[in-house]
Structure formats: structure tokens, C-alpha cells
Amino acid sequence: MKKIIRSLFNRLGYEIIKSAEGLPSRQVLFSNFSSLASAFERLFQQTEGVNLNKMASRSVLLARLRGTPPAEAYFIINALFQTQTVNGDVCEFGVAQGETSALIANEIIAGGKKLHLFDSFQGLSNPTLEDTLKDDIFSLGQMNAYKGTMSFQKSWVVSRLRAVNFPLNRYILHEGFIEDVFKANIDLPQKVSFAYIDFDLFAPIKSTLEFLITRTDQGAIIIVDDYDFFSTGVKKAVDEFVLANPQFQIQIPHNDFGHFAILKKTNL
Numbered sequence: 001m002k003k004i005i006r007s008l009f010n011r012l013g014y015e016i017i018k019s020a021e022g023l024p025s026r027q028v029l030f031s032n033f034s035s036l037a038s039a040f041e042r043l044f045q046q047t048e049g050v051n052l053n054k055m056a057s058r059s060v061l062l063a064r065l066r067g068t069p070p071a072e073a074y075f076i077i078n079a080l081f082q083t084q085t086v087n088g089d090v091c092e093f094g095v096a097q098g099e100t101s102a103l104i105a106n107e108i109i110a111g112g113k114k115l116h117l118f119d120s121f122q123g124l125s126n127p128t129l130e131d132t133l134k135d136d137i138f139s140l141g142q143m144n145a146y147k148g149t150m151s152f153q154k155s156w157v158v159s160r161l162r163a164v165n166f167p168l169n170r171y172i173l174h175e176g177f178i179e180d181v182f183k184a185n186i187d188l189p190q191k192v193s194f195a196y197i198d199f200d201l202f203a204p205i206k207s208t209l210e211f212l213i214t215r216t217d218q219g220a221i222i223i224v225d226d227y228d229f230f231s232t233g234v235k236k237a238v239d240e241f242v243l244a245n246p247q248f249q250i251q252i253p254h255n256d257f258g259h260f261a262i263l264k265k266t267n268l
């Protein structure tokens with residue numbers, strides 16, 4: 001019976017996680033998180049000079065995030081706010097189970113931008129020589145062992161977008177390894193105002209950044225996750241890209257917020 005129930009929840013894109021004995025109820029824990037998120041948002045707005053729209057659903061989506069820390073998520077939200085008037089659609093490269101996709105969709109639902117979501121749904125691609133294992137997050141011992149890990153079902157992403165009522169005609173799921181998707185050139189965005197890249201490895205990140213060079217206008221923002229974390233290939237891909245394309249200014253927030261780099265396109 002347990003296996004049947006777990007299977008049904010998995011099909012809907014949810015996991016059953018046993019709570020630790022003696023912890024308060026989920027409602028109390030979420031209440032505490034929501035309070036912290038509200039206070040953090042106020043401080044974040046003061047330091048970043050933005051005025052984000054208040055959303056009751058935001059705390060729920062932040063609490064559900066897997067892999068993207070809530071503190072990092074606020075930089076994504078801020079970037080979406082800053083690029084509202086920049087020409088182009090919104091992209092996420094590497095969507096995993098779709099929790100960050102749902103957060104992004106919820107933030108842009110009031111506007112008219114399309115959401116392009118890219119994932120192989122087969123897990124990580126082959127690491128290359130540029131990818132040295134820096135942080136062994138799953139204790140697998142070597143970089144090559146990570147091929148195929150972090151694979152999730154496409155239906156999970158769809159269910160999460162449906163849960164936030166994001167219009168079906170405003171998002172496109174691009175399935176396949178990114179180099180193949182770019183070669184196929186089917187329904188790719190002509191312009192991109194914001195992109196979140198979470199591909200973990202050198203080659204797909206390099207390909208994605210090169211794709212975005214001509215697809216972004218002044219003011220566009222790209223956030224690359226796992227900078228200087230997990231695989232050394234992420235930092236190498238970003239650093240080489242910025243060096244070759246000085247029109248992109250780079251910002252590296254303190255790692256208390258997460259491990260990521262922010263690239264903003266300027267008019268040089």
C-alpha cells in the first residue's frame with residue numbers, strides 16, 4: 001500500500017518525506033518560514049532598491065524549492081522585476097522537477113512574456129575534461145558517476161505550472177540535451193530578457209551562453225547556478241564567456257545566498 005501511495009504522489013510530481021520525530025507540525029514550520037521570508041524580502045528590497053509586488057503564493061513556492069535556496073530565488077525574482085521592460089521572453093535552462101519553474105511562472109504571470117523551459121529529462125549529460133568534481137553532493141566519488149543523475153519526469157513540471165494557473169499557450173517545453181535542441185531550432189525564443197541556467201556542467205552552459213549572446217538586448221540578465229560549486233566547469237564556462245564578451249558585467253553574491261553568478265548585458 002505504501003508503494004502504491006508513493007507512486008501516485010510521484011506521478012503528480014510530489015515526494016513523501018518522513019518528518020523528524022518531535023518536530024512541530026508542518027503548519028507551524030511554514031508559519032515560521034513565511035515570517036522569515038517576509039522579513040528577508042523587506043531587507044532585500046531596501047538593499048537592492050526594488051519594490052517587489054506582495055504575493056501570498058510566493059512564500060509557498062519558496063518553501064517548496066529544491067536545489068535553489070530561497071535566498072538565491074530572491075535574486076531571480078529581482079532580476080525578473082528589473083527585466084520587465086526589456087525586450088524578450090523568459091528562459092530556464094535545466095528545470096529539474098519544476099519548482100523554480102513554478103516560482104518564475106508565478107512572478108511573470110501578470111505580464112505577457114512567454115516562458116521557455118529547457119531540459120533533457122534524462123539527467124546530466126556527459127561531463128567533459130573541464131569538469132572536475134569540486135563538491136561531491138551525492139557522495140558518488142567521481143565526476144563521471146554523475147552522468148544521468150538529477151533526472152525528473154516532464155509531467156512534474158507540467159503539474160507545477162498547472163498548479164499556479166500559468167496559461168498553457170505561454171510556455172514551451174524544449175525536451176532534449178541542449179546542443180540537440182539548439183540544432184533543431186524549433187520554437188526557440190528570438191529574444192530573451194531573463195535566463196536562469198542550471199546545467200551543472202561546462203559544455204551545456206557554454207553552449208547556452210553562446211546562444212544568448214545574440215538573443216539578448218541591453219539590460220537582459222542571466223543567472224548561472226552552481227558557480228564555483230559542484231563542477232569546476234561551471235565557473236570556467238562563465239569566466240571564459242565574460243572575458244570574451246565584456247558587454248556582460250558579472251556579479252558574484254556572497255555564498256551565504258547560494259552559489260551563482262549574475263550577468264547583466266550593458267551597452268558598450
